Amino acid sequence: MGVSQELTALVMEQIHHIKTPRRALNKIKELCEKNLRQEICGFLGFREETGEYIVKQESNVSPEPSSYFLIDPLAYLLFKEQYKFIAIFHSHIVGTEEPSEFDIKMADNCCQPFLIYSLNTQKINIYQPQTVECDVNKLDRIKAVQ
Numbered sequence: 676m677g678v679s680q681e682l683t684a685l686v687m688e689q690i691h692h693i694k695t696p697r698r699a700l701n702k703i704k705e706l707c708e709k710n711l712r713q714e715i716c717g718f719l720g721f722r723e724e725t726g727e728y729i730v731k732q733e734s735n736v737s738p739e740p741s742s743y744f745l746i747d748p749l750a751y752l753l754f755k756e757q758y759k760f761i762a763i764f765h766s767h768i769v770g771t772e773e774p775s776e777f778d779i780k781m782a783d784n785c786c787q788p789f790l791i792y793s794l795n796t797q798k799i800n801i802y803q804p805q806t807v808e809c810d811v812n813k814l815d816r817i818k819a820v821q
């Protein structure tokens with residue numbers, strides 16, 4: 676493993692503890708803006724004990740990371756176990772913040788909202804499936820500052 680790869684791995688594993696919903700969204704934007712060639716992805720959650728929002732970037736393991744994202748299912752389970760789940764986030768490096776057909780299908784399948792940030796429009800869109808498993812109150816707080 677080269678030095679740059681090690682640094683990337685460190686960045687990927689960083690967990691950000693954030694006090695307000697607005698700052699949590701800003702952190703997601705900041706992470707997405709750091710990579711203009713690959714979709715950035717990760718989880719947004721809430722830590723009840725400290726009242727903090729949690730933003731965790733995960734590795735995009737998709738074979739086509741410039742067009743799609745894919746997260747290791749184990750990382751998803753571990754995050755869900757530790758925190759109240761709010762949303763799965765990812766960036767669109769081309770096009771708008773609207774969910775793709777693939778995004779809608781994935782969100783519907785895992786019953787979690789998808790928060791999408793477009794590098795192009797610099798806007799956030801939250802796609803919420805009809806049935807969700809996430810903490811809806813916390814999601815509403817995020818939506819209120821979107």
Ligand SMILES: [Zn+2]
Nearest residue numbers: 767774775778
């Ligand atoms: Zn997408």
